[in-house]
Amino acid sequence: MKILVGVKRVVDYAVKIRVNSAKTAVETANVKHSINPFDEIAVEEAVRLREKLPKGSVSEIVALSCGPAKCSEVLRTALAMGADRAIHVEVPQNTTLEPLIVAKLFSAVAKKENPSLIIMGKQAIDDDACQTGQMLAGLLDYPQANFVAKLDVADNKVTASCEIDGGLETVECEMPAIITTDLRLNEPRYATLPNIMKAKKKPLDKLTPADLKVDIISKLKVLKVEEPAKRKAGIMVGSVEELIKKLRDEAKVL
Template sequence: MKILVPVKRVVDYNVKVRVKSDGTGVDIANVKMSMNPFDEIAVEEAVRLKEAGIATEVVAVSAGVAACQETLRAALAIGADRAILIETSADEADNLQPLAVAKLLKALADKEQPQLVICGKQAIDDDANQVGQMLAALANWPQATFASKVVVAGDKATVTREVDGGLETLELALPAVISTDLRLNEPRYATLPNIMKAKKKPLDTVKPADLGVDVAPRLTTVKVAEPAKRQAGVMVADVAQLVEKLKNEAKVI
């Protein structure tokens, strides 16, 4: 069984992002970049399925500029067998939207014929949470989102997913799309020997045009701004004063 794992290069989660002075986006100049944490979980789960003898090959794929090869090498160091970079220009990468990514993955899935696609539920830069669902719709495959447990047996996958009311268990016929939640697993640290081995693993590069996909954006970003700063709290003497402020100042009751 072949597993396809999309991974995204994002600003490291430890970095405090800054908005550009002209409000056109986030400043990533000289900023540490890393693999999206949810995608790390997806790679780890795919590698565990391979180690259990269920999967035979794990293929990591990323879309973006040439620097995304670093992210793919990180996935190879975790345990993926090979990688594919869908290389775009810098302008295309800045405006690469979820629908375009889903179309690229659909075209690649048609070529690679994986039995399972495991992706992070969302990226920490845009928090869109759309690619997995869109890919499943385009491919007409069953999907299970927010997975906290995955069991694959034969041509079916049983997925426990986190919902507002608790846990829900789904059974999917393969091929299928699964998106990972935080509690699915704890990604391993890549060891130095595996990092060295990752440099020799195959990494192919294709262009969106090679896949027959138009990545032109459908949406336009008008402005990017930092959230408004929270005002300092106010101490009140008693409940009556609290109610009065909520009613007359905050106007929430």
């Protein structure tokens, strides 16, 4: 069983986001970037499956990223965590890759690699689109399980507990399949120094959208990016009656 794992380079989750002066995007110059946290969970789950399943069940873990040259950094992180090989679909700096384009690039790579399981983060913390995994499943016509909090693989089937508004939903599907990971699926391991050194020697193949015959011209246009309005300070109320009165007369929600 080959596992393909999606990895995206995003602004680090600890960085305070600022809108650029042109109000067209967030500021990324001289800002720390790292692997998308949900994708880190995806890599960890792929490695855990290899450790948990009978020896030889997982033949290879391949990490895939689409983006500018610096995406190789997050691919090396995935390799240090336990992936065997990496593929980088490189695009020019400042190219906007919307979810459908990424899904098409992943689809083209998946048709070449023929994985049994594709694991992706449920969303990237930069755009929060939460679309790529579902679009990829549609393009490949693969079954999917999204927002996965628990995963079991046996007898060429995937059984997943998926987080929904009402609690958990159990989804079972035949492989090849696509899953997108939620926060509660696992806690990613830290890459050790020896594994970081080994990752430098693992293969990292580079492709271009032209190699995959995928058009990356954006079909979406960003009109304006603004910071959210500052939240007003809360107030203390002395009783339930006063709270209800304020909700009814001031907030107008009752």
